[in-house]
Amino acid sequence: MPILPARELRAVVFDLDNTILRSSIGARQGLITAARLISAELKNRHSYGQRDLFKRLRLIDHEMLRRKYLYNRDVWWRTLLGELGLTTRFSWIHHVTLRYWDAYAASSPPFRDAESTLRKVKKMGLKIGLVSDSDGTPGMKRKRIRGVAFRNLFQAVVVAGEDTPRVKPGHESFRLIAERLGVQPGSCIYVADNPRTDIVGAQAVGMAAVIVKRRGNQGGNPDYRIPNLRALPGLVRTIQRAA
Numbered sequence: 001m002p003i004l005p006a007r008e009l010r011a012v013v014f015d016l017d018n019t020i021l022r023s024s025i026g027a028r029q030g031l032i033t034a035a036r037l038i039s040a041e042l043k044n045r046h047s048y049g050q051r052d053l054f055k056r057l058r059l060i061d062h063e064m065l066r067r068k069y070l071y072n073r074d075v076w077w078r079t080l081l082g083e084l085g086l087t088t089r090f091s092w093i094h095h096v097t098l099r100y101w102d103a104y105a106a107s108s109p110p111f112r113d114a115e116s117t118l119r120k121v122k123k124m125g126l127k128i129g130l131v132s133d134s135d136g137t138p139g140m141k142r143k144r145i146r147g148v149a150f151r152n153l154f155q156a157v158v159v160a161g162e163d164t165p166r167v168k169p170g171h172e173s174f175r176l177i178a179e180r181l182g183v184q185p186g187s188c189i190y191v192a193d194n195p196r197t198d199i200v201g202a203q204a205v206g207m208a209a210v211i212v213k214r215r216g217n218q219g220g221n222p223d224y225r226i227p228n229l230r231a232l233p234g235l236v237r238t239i240q241r242a243a
């Protein structure tokens with residue numbers, strides 16, 4: 001464990017997807033749904049099967065999320081149709097997006113240690129917040145948050161890119177969550193899974209970044225790393241003792 005400047009901890013702020021929610025299966029189910037709908041709609045206009053469309057969509061997903069930070073799924077489907085040399089109506093495209101998110105949400109249950117960890121942190125006297133990026137369809141992320149059974153444990157929520165001008169790693173959402181929780185950013189830690197989006201913005205406002213190990217999320221310079229959420233209360237105690 002690295003020795004870091006002591007901080008009086010007042011709040012723990014969490015990321016949602018892949019930190020609290022097991023979103024990787026949901027993301028896959030969303031793409032399968034989209035491929036099925038697009039395949040059915042395009043029937044006679046192209047020669048790709050549902051499986052081919054799914055494979056292409058996975059590449060687009062990768063490109064949009066990893067490189068372009070483009071979360072609006074309408075753009076993903078339009079990109080696919082563009083690659084196939086096809087165009088279509090907006091209303092139909094957006095319908096695919098809504099069905100995609102239904103499938104995504106239905107297959108993204110909380111990690112088993114999420115709720116118990118939040119309850120332990122709360123018992124330790126700390127406030128709990130949530131900072132999550134916009135899903136690219138305004139209101140969708142808040143709708144998904146409302147679907148989390150233990151959402152009431154979050155005392156404040158910020159949807160970056162909707163409540164703030166920029167998505168993560170822009171720093172505005174981190175400053176705003178501290179304000180909404182009524183604490184200094186320097187007395188918060190941000191617990192998240194993605195080194196590309198979840199470290200520099202939090203650190204820019206003085207939060208410590210904690211990366212929870214999930215599949216394929218190496219790199220970055222977080223202040224702490226933990227193997228799973230169950231390890232968080234122990235880390236919180238360590239930080240509190242140092243202060």
Ligand SMILES: [Mg+2]
Nearest residue numbers: 015017018193
């Ligand atoms: Mg995440």
